[in-house]
Amino acid sequence: MIGFARLMIVGLIGLTLAYWLMLIYMRSLRREALEKDWDKAVAEGQQPGPREAFVEDGLAAYEGSLRRKLIWLVVIVPICLFGILLYVMNFSS
Amino acid sequence: MRYVKWGFLALIVLIVGSFLHYTLPQHDIVRVVGTYQERQDLGDWTRIFWSSPDDQSGTLVNRDVQFIQTVRANGDPMVYRNEDTGWGWPPYFKFDTASLQTEADDLRSSREAPVWAVVTHYGWRSELFSIFPNAIGIREVEGPDVTIIPWVNIILLVILLVIILTIRAMLRQFKERSIDPVLEDMGEAWDEVESRADAAGDEVRGVWGRFKGWLGTWKGKPRK
Incomplete structure (x- = not known):
């Protein structure tokens, strides 16, 4: 069972790392897009308010969005693949 | 090489x-x-x-x-x-x-x-x-x-490629958003240091120049 424990620990660390990196990456992309939106709005002569507040509001909206929740797929898909592989390899002919 | x-x-x-x-x-x-x-x-x-x-x-x-x-x-x-x-x-x-x-x-x-x-x-x-x-x-x-189509290999290699491209995109984003601005700041700071050093150098040259000029007055040269 030590082998199983080792796999679980390594897998958990790997998945946590992947999730965390993905989280940072997606937030960074979102922030960049918001900054560009603000620049565009200003260029078009609108009044989007102060830049910092615009970006922070956008990020706050992003935190509750579906896109933010979809990052969980980074964790869920490998675990599902693991389960399917375990079943196909051993319990189906 | x-x-x-x-x-x-x-x-x-x-x-x-x-x-x-x-x-x-x-x-x-x-x-x-x-x-x-x-x-x-x-x-x-x-x-x-x-x-x-x-x-x-x-x-x-x-x-x-x-x-x-x-x-x-x-x-x-x-x-x-x-x-x-x-x-x-x-x-x-x-x-x-x-x-x-x-x-x-x-x-x-x-x-x-x-x-x-x-x-x-x-x-x-x-x-x-x-x-x-x-x-x-x-x-x-x-x-x-x-004929056997190696689906598992196809899927695994595609996943591998996606992972590699994702990591590359992450690194690029990190460089663009986190490293380049710092380098730019450093570049600006360095420019400032250089220009300050130049100014200080000018000043020193000025003091030295004035001192030489003052020395020159002892030899009867006119001050510039």
Whole structure:
């Protein structure tokens, strides 16, 4: 069972790392897009308010969005693949 | 220098390529002719080619290993080992060695009345080093000419490519958003330091120049 424990620990660390990196990456992309939106709005002569507040509001909206929740797929898909592989390899002919 | 660079790249491609070739599943169309079990010494460097299916097997000096003897469609013999991979590497999570051995026994056929089967396996066969590919699945097929599409390999390689491209995109984003601005700040700070140094240099030159000018007055030269 030590082998199983080792796999679980390594897998958990790997998945946590992947999730965390993905989280940072997606937030960074979102922030960049918001900054560009603000620049565009200003260029078009609108009044989007102060830049910092615009970006922070956008990020706050992003935190509750579906896109933010979809990052969980980074964790869920490998675990599902693991389960399917375990079943196909051993319990189906 | 160019040869070193290309040699280094070729070495990396070779290592990654052989790693994938060893680890990814492959299919052989074979006729099973027998199975056997043999005690194998595990004490030398070829240990890395045997599995360590459970925790205690890592410390064993020798162990019984099951084998599946086959003849391929082109007439060449091929012998597979049949070992659990357990929870370890490569991640096939194979625990059904005994069942697989039974299935292989069930598929035994003679040259006169061949029954063809496709063996999914990973690993290499080397007569010289006595290493064997590990069979991970067997199923009967129509004949020796069936086409097998390696879906698992296609999917895995696509996933691998997606992961590599994602990491590359992450690194680029990190560089663009976190490193470049800092470098720019540093560049600006450095420019400022340089211009300050220039100004200070001018000032020093000015003081020195004035001092020389003052010295010159002793020799009767007019001050500039």
